[in-house]
Amino acid sequence: MYEIVEKNKLAPEIFHFEVKAPEIAAKAQAGHFLILRAVEKAERIPLTIADYDREQGTIDIVVQEVGYSSQQICDFEEGEAFLDVVAPLGNPIETEDYDRVICVAGGLGAAPLYPKVKSLVDHGAEVTTILGAQRAEKLIWEDRFADLSEDLYIATDDGSRGTEGFVTNVLEELLSEDNDYDAVIAIGPMIMMQAVSDLTAEYDLKTIVSLNTLMVDGTGMCGGCRVTVGEETKFACVDGPAFDGHEVDFEEQRRRKKFYEEHEEEIEEHHVGGEGCRVQAK
Amino acid sequence: MSKQSRTEMEELDPRVRVNNFAEVAQGYTPEQAVKEAKRCLQCADPKCMEGCPVQIDIPDFIELIAEEKFDAAAEKIKEKNNLPAICGRVCPQEDQCELKCVLESTGEPIAIGRLERFAANYGEDEVTKPVQDKGKVAVVGAGPAGLTAAADLAKMGYKVTVFESFHEAGGVLKYGIPEFRLPKEVVQEEIDQIKKLGVEIQLNKVVGKIKSVDELMEQEGYQAVFVGTGAGLPKFLGLEGENLNGVYSANEFLTRVNLMKAYKFPEYKTPVYVGNKVAVIGGGNVAMDAARTALRLGAEESMIVYRRSREQMPAREEEIEHAEEEGIQFQLLRNPTKILGNEDGFVTGLECIKMELGEPDDSGRRRPIAIEGSEFEMDADMVIMAIGQNPNPILLDDSPEIETTDWGTIKTDEVGQTTKEGVFAGGDIVTGAATVIEAMGAGKDAAEAIDEYIQSKDDN
Ligand SMILES: Cc1cc2nc3c(=O)[nH]c(=O)nc-3n(C[C@H](O)[C@H](O)[C@H](O)COP(=O)(O)OP(=O)(O)OC[C@H]3O[C@@H](n4cnc5c(N)ncnc54)[C@H](O)[C@@H]3O)c2cc1C
Ligand SMILES: Cc1cc2nc3c(=O)[nH]c(=O)nc-3n(C[C@H](O)[C@H](O)[C@H](O)COP(=O)(O)OP(=O)(O)OC[C@H]3O[C@@H](n4cnc5c(N)ncnc54)[C@H](O)[C@@H]3O)c2cc1C
Ligand code: SF4
Ligand code: SF4
Ligand code: FES
Numbered sequence: 001m002y003e004i005v006e007k008n009k010l011a012p013e014i015f016h017f018e019v020k021a022p023e024i025a026a027k028a029q030a031g032h033f034l035i036l037r038a039v040e041k042a043e044r045i046p047l048t049i050a051d052y053d054r055e056q057g058t059i060d061i062v063v064q065e066v067g068y069s070s071q072q073i074c075d076f077e078e079g080e081a082f083l084d085v086v087a088p089l090g091n092p093i094e095t096e097d098y099d100r101v102i103c104v105a106g107g108l109g110a111a112p113l114y115p116k117v118k119s120l121v122d123h124g125a126e127v128t129t130i131l132g133a134q135r136a137e138k139l140i141w142e143d144r145f146a147d148l149s150e151d152l153y154i155a156t157d158d159g160s161r162g163t164e165g166f167v168t169n170v171l172e173e174l175l176s177e178d179n180d181y182d183a184v185i186a187i188g189p190m191i192m193m194q195a196v197s198d199l200t201a202e203y204d205l206k207t208i209v210s211l212n213t214l215m216v217d218g219t220g221m222c223g224g225c226r227v228t229v230g231e232e233t234k235f236a237c238v239d240g241p242a243f244d245g246h247e248v249d250f251e252e253q254r255r256r257k258k259f260y261e262e263h264e265e266e267i268e269e270h271h272v273g274g275e276g277c278r279v280q281a282k
Numbered sequence: 283m284s285k286q287s288r289t290e291m292e293e294l295d296p297r298v299r300v301n302n303f304a305e306v307a308q309g310y311t312p313e314q315a316v317k318e319a320k321r322c323l324q325c326a327d328p329k330c331m332e333g334c335p336v337q338i339d340i341p342d343f344i345e346l347i348a349e350e351k352f353d354a355a356a357e358k359i360k361e362k363n364n365l366p367a368i369c370g371r372v373c374p375q376e377d378q379c380e381l382k383c384v385l386e387s388t389g390e391p392i393a394i395g396r397l398e399r400f401a402a403n404y405g406e407d408e409v410t411k412p413v414q415d416k417g418k419v420a421v422v423g424a425g426p427a428g429l430t431a432a433a434d435l436a437k438m439g440y441k442v443t444v445f446e447s448f449h450e451a452g453g454v455l456k457y458g459i460p461e462f463r464l465p466k467e468v469v470q471e472e473i474d475q476i477k478k479l480g481v482e483i484q485l486n487k488v489v490g491k492i493k494s495v496d497e498l499m500e501q502e503g504y505q506a507v508f509v510g511t512g513a514g515l516p517k518f519l520g521l522e523g524e525n526l527n528g529v530y531s532a533n534e535f536l537t538r539v540n541l542m543k544a545y546k547f548p549e550y551k552t553p554v555y556v557g558n559k560v561a562v563i564g565g566g567n568v569a570m571d572a573a574r575t576a577l578r579l580g581a582e583e584s585m586i587v588y589r590r591s592r593e594q595m596p597a598r599e600e601e602i603e604h605a606e607e608e609g610i611q612f613q614l615l616r617n618p619t620k621i622l623g624n625e626d627g628f629v630t631g632l633e634c635i636k637m638e639l640g641e642p643d644d645s646g647r648r649r650p651i652a653i654e655g656s657e658f659e660m661d662a663d664m665v666i667m668a669i670g671q672n673p674n675p676i677l678l679d680d681s682p683e684i685e686t687t688d689w690g691t692i693k694t695d696e697v698g699q700t701t702k703e704g705v706f707a708g709g710d711i712v713t714g715a716a717t718v719i720e721a722m723g724a725g726k727d728a729a730e731a732i733d734e735y736i737q738s739k740d741d742n
Contacts, residue, residue, distance in 0.1 A: 027492055037449055043551045044449075044542070069551055084449040086486040216542070216552075219447050219488055219676055221514040222534035226525050233518065233525065238676065252525055255627030259527040263553030 001081035002036075005058060010140040011133075013065040014108060015074045016050075022057030024049075024087045030095060030119035031210075031242060033112075034061070034087030035218045036073065042083075043069045046215045046237075048112035049087060059087070062111030062140065068267045089218040090241050093208070095119040098182045102174065103149075104130045104167050104196055106188020110140045112210055113187045117148050126150045128174065128181075132167035132188070136160040168195045179203045185210075186245060190254050197245030207245035211236045211253065214260070228252050288390045289318040296607040300577050303461040303545055306604060307371070312352070315400040319347035322392050325384055330394060333382035335723030336430075338362045340379060340394055347397055356405025359398060364433040364476060365426065365722065367468045370399025372459060373719045374598050409478040414441045417736050420504040421445070422489045422677060425453020426718045427510030427709025429476055430725030431732070435508075436479040438733050443504075445487040447676075450541065453512055455718070457541040458533070460571050462578070463601075466540070490680035499704060505739070506704045506732045509684070509692065510725060513710035515672040519563070523621030524667075528557060528629035532564070532572045532668035539575055557664030560584045561632055563618055564668035565595035570602065572666045573610045581664070585611040587618060589637050589650045615639075615650065619657060621665055631661045673711050681705075689714060698728035699735075706732055 006018040024034065028049045035044045051060035065071045076082065093116050101120055105113040110131055120127050129149040133139045134157045146152050153170045154162025163170050171184070183206040186196040193209040200207040213225040213236040225236040230247035234240065292308040299306055310318065322344045330340045338359055346355035359366045373379075375395035383391035416439040421428045424446035432442045450456050455469045477483060489495065489511075498504045516531030518524050535554065538544040542552035560576040562569050565588035577584040586605070588595060591614050595602060606612075613634075620633040636656035639648035673690045685693045685701040691714055698706040708724025710716055 023492055041543075041550045072551075084486050086447065086449070086488060088491055089488070216534060216537055217448070219514070220674065221516070222537055223516045223518065223531040224534045228525060233520070252627070256525065256527060258626070259555060260553045263547070263555070267548045267551060267553075 001083060002085045003081040004076055004078050007076070007078050010062065011138045013074075014062060014138070014140055015065075016060065016062050016111075017076070018058045018060050019082065019085070020057060021059050021085055021087070024085065025052045025054050025057050025059050028052040028059055028088050029092035030115035031091060031093035032088035033090050033218070033241060034059070034085050035089060035215065036061070036082055037084040038069075038073050038076065038082050040083065042072060044084075044216060044218070045069050045073065046089075046212070046218060048115075048210075050111040050114055051118075052115075062108065064108040067264050086218065089237060091239075093119070093185075093210075093242050095125070096123050098123070098125040100126050100128075100181045102128045102130065102171065102181050102184045104132070104171060104184060104186040104188070106132045106167055106186075106192035107134070107138065108140070109186075109188030109192070110145070113185065114141055114144060116185055116187075117145065121148045125182075129153070130155065130167045130170045130174075132156070132170075132192070133161075134158065166195070167192065168199055171196060172199055175199070175203050175205070179205060181205060183208060184245075190250055190257065193245060193248075194250035197248070197250070201246050208242050209245040209248060210242045211240055211248065213241075213253065214256065226256075286321050286390075288321075288393050289314045289396075291393075291396055296604075296609070299462065300608050303578060305465050306462050309403075310396055310400040312350070312400075315347050315352075315397060316350060318393050319344045319397060321385075322348070323384065329382040329384055330379045330392070331382075333379040335378070335719050336362050336726055338379075338398070343401060344392065344394070344397055347401060352401060352404035353406070355401040356403075359401055360405065362726075363398075363722070364430055365472045365718075366398050367402035367472055368426070368455060368464065369719055369722070370395050370397075370402055371464050371468075374717055376599060378719065407475075409475055411478065411480040412437055412439055414439055414480050416440050416733075417505045417740075418443070418503055419506050419508065419732060419736075420498045420502070421508045421510065422495075423453060423510040423512055423709075423711075424448075424451035424473075424483055425510055425512050425709060425721060426455060427512075427711075427721035427725040428453070428508065429473065430722040431508045431510065431706075431708065431729045432481045432725075433476045433479055434726055434729035435732060436476075436481045438729070440733075440736075442481045444481060444483045445489050445493075446483060446485050447488040448541065449485050451483050451485065453510075457537045458568070458571070460536065460540055460575050461545075462574070463571065488676060490677035495677065495681045495684070495702070495705060505736050506706065508698075508725070508728050508732060509677060509700070509705060509707040509711060510709045510721070511674045511677055511711045512721075513671040513715040514674040516667065517670045517672060518667055519618065519669065521618060521621055523623050523629070526621055526623040526629045527627050528555060528664045529621060530555075530664070530666050532562070532568045532666050533671065535572055535666050536568075536575065539579070545575075545579060554579065555664065556581055557629070557662065558582045559662050560664040560666065561587050561613075561618075561660070561662040562666045562668055563587050564670070565590065565597060566668065566670070567597045567601055569666075569668035570597045570605045570610075572668050574605055574608060576664070576666070577608060577610065583611065584609075585613050587613045587616050587632070587634065589615065589617040590647065591615060591639060594647045613660075617650065617652065618665075622659065629663055629665055631659050632665060633657055633659050671710075671715050673714065696727075697731035698724060699731060704735065706735075
């Protein structure tokens with residue numbers, strides 16, 4: 001069991017958990033993720049290791065309620081424990097060979113972006129960060145990014161903080177003035193990572209995105225996390241989750257994420273309607 | 283007596299069983315078991331034993347059943363086989379012990395597997411934990427190979443820790459082979475017995491990620507490591523349309539249904555998509571399991587698409603027959619060339635090419651050859667790829683000293699020693715996808731080799 005030592009609400013529907021897991025904390029690096037099964041009957045849910053403290057033996061996750069399983073995780077309280085956590089999974093991200101990098105986060109993407117920014121700065125890079133959200137109250141960890149970044153820009157869809165509009169508006173402005181950067185790292189919704197990649201392609205600027213595909217095992221055994229990268233099929237869990245944004249087939253990924261839409265509705269009905277358990281009927 | 287024919291075993295009616303996940307084969311009653319056991323000739327030179335990779339003393343345990351000493355029969359089997367309830371169900375007996383039985387030529391060999399399954403219901407539940415003071419051994423992977431090695435080493439007096447990446451032990455027995463062929467409760471009971479021997483199983487631990495083989499040996503004091511990580515990497519054909527929604531690897535489909543219990547969705551929260559018309563590509567046990575599972579989940583039609591003919595299908599005869607009885611359709615001598623989809627990215631059909639059989643290939647089976655220009659389309663809203671698995675590379679990527687073959691399997695000598703000192707391997711990770719009992723045989727051999735290795739080191 002993996003005990004929750006601290007829980008904070010970061011924004012509406014977004015929670016931060018600090019979880020006791022000394023063995024994982026000892027091995028975690030920026031870019032790693034974990035798979036969590038909250039209770040016996042739950043799904044296995046992939047989440048980024050957003051931070052870790054080797055001395056305390058804890059790891060951090062930030063979870064956004066988007067469907068049943070993520071809500072179930074967010075209902076856990078301090079002192080309670082998750083049933084299963086397997087980690088570290090995936091490949092750590094390369095952060096050593098950069099001097100100047102722009103890091104872009106959309107919404108919840110700020111959490112998985114954070115360890116990368118931290119690692120880049122630790123390795124001497126100068127980081128410019130762009131944080132985007134629908135509205136001001138949905139921004140997370142602004143203070144943490146402010147501490148680490150050379151420059152921090154904010155964009156909100158409704159203009160309630162920073163620039164009104166998308167992160168790509170800010171990015172475009174920055175790049176049009178000065179595109180002497182080594183790379184862009186973008187994490188957020190597929191559509192946002194796609195937009196960033198399309199933009200940076202015009203500047204021929206290396207772009208790394210982190211894909212949040214559907215997953216089951218996270219160890220290369222199921223192929224459920226398939227993604228086409230540069231015409232080749234890759235497994236996001238073992239080949240990624242970070243990939244060259246200019247090579248990823250985002251359209252395919254967006255379609256794949258709709259695979260279980262009907263089932264998601266069925267789970268909601270099952271719980272809201274309280275009909276009891278029906279064997280999966282088509 | 284030998285003229286008597288094999289005692290039949292009850293099976294659930296195919297019309298009923300396609301609607302549930304209950305076990306198809308019902309097992310012998312005591313009367314049936316005794317009757318079958320009495321047919322055994324008790325050969326002085328029992329050929330049957332040559333066919334058993336773990337060398338069970340077959341005539342002896344059968345004689346004990348004939349004498350109605352069921353507990354003793356169970357003990358006899360357990361001297362050699364820690365997982366009798368599992369082997370009795372899923373061993374390809376017709377190619378192993380029963381193939382070698384002297385009565386095979388009459389077409390009525392002794393039903394050794396059914397008797398073994400029967401005996402597994404008996405015997406002492408109370409296992410005494412052996413004294414474990416001979417040293418520490420780590421086992422990676424809790425499939426049949428790893429569990430067998432662990433149990434044998436524990437019995438020899440080693441303190442054994444098994445590291446398993448999933449949240450449950452059992453390997454393919456839990457995530458691959460479906461409930462209706464091998465109830466998960468049976469698997470768990472056998473695993474619990476192994477735990478009672480003092481074997482510690484650490485779940486959610488991916489070796490190569492959370493710790494390396496070197497760390498196990500150098501920092502945690504394990505004197506030897508057994509690698510039984512299986513062949514878990516699904517193969518795809520590289521066809522156009524393979525990433526459409528509705529295309530699964532058999533591994534993913536079966537893992538969702540078996541391990542994550544998607545057949546009890548939405549009580550269990552892992553969903554699985556099931557089409558109305560399901561095409562399973564392949565002709566092995568895995569393909570049969572996938573096709574039969576899809577039918578049970580409500581598919582209107584479930585078919586096997588296989589590029590050779592029925593005789594060459596690698597699946598067990600019993601599985602093919604069960605599949606036929608349940609109404610699985612067989613599209614033989616057909617090979618998919620493309621998967622068709624709609625604008626939302628869901629599967630709508632398959633393009634296949636017709637095949638004919640040519641000269642025998644390396645495996646002795648006649649090679650399938652595509653008939654030029656014979657492409658045709660068929661409807662399908664779900665496609666499951668069951669064309670084999672490759673060895674799981676996670677641990678190996680992290681331990682380059684363990685050499686592999688061109689197929690990605692681990693190189694070992696005949697007792698399982700790898701190219702890295704103190705590291706042994708066995709099961710599908712060495713042979714490529716094979717059988718439960720061969721994996722167990724390899725685990726057994728390696729356990730002995732590990733004992734010898736540690737003892738010889740201690741002597742110096
Ligand atoms: C490597 C990796 C790292 C991730 N890191 C984090 C993280 O740090 N924090 C976090 O909150 N989430 C993260 N995710 C996403 C998280 O796994 C999903 O949000 C979660 O599985 C959704 O489950 P659900 O049952 O609550 O929602 P569902 O009911 O399955 O889905 C609800 C809605 O969310 C969409 N959705 C489903 N799966 C995903 C997904 N994988 N990513 C995005 N949207 C999805 C669906 O299309 C649907 O619209 C990560 C995913 C991966 C693969
Ligand atoms: C659907 C299906 C049906 C089958 N039907 C039959 C049948 O009827 N009869 C028969 O004899 N055989 C059958 N087989 C084949 C048989 O199941 C395998 O040959 C056998 O399970 C191999 O055993 P193993 O111990 O080598 O590997 P596995 O059973 O694959 O176990 C390997 C274990 O190692 C774990 N693992 C992998 N990597 C790591 C790591 N880095 N760290 C920690 N743990 C790790 C895996 O999670 C897994 O639990 C079937 C296989 C499948 C897939
Ligand atoms: S373990 Fe398998 S091969 Fe050996 S006797 Fe039993 S059924 Fe036959
Ligand atoms: S070969 Fe057949 S008849 Fe002879 S001992 Fe073995 S099972 Fe009995
Ligand atoms: S999640 Fe199963 S292969 Fe990646």
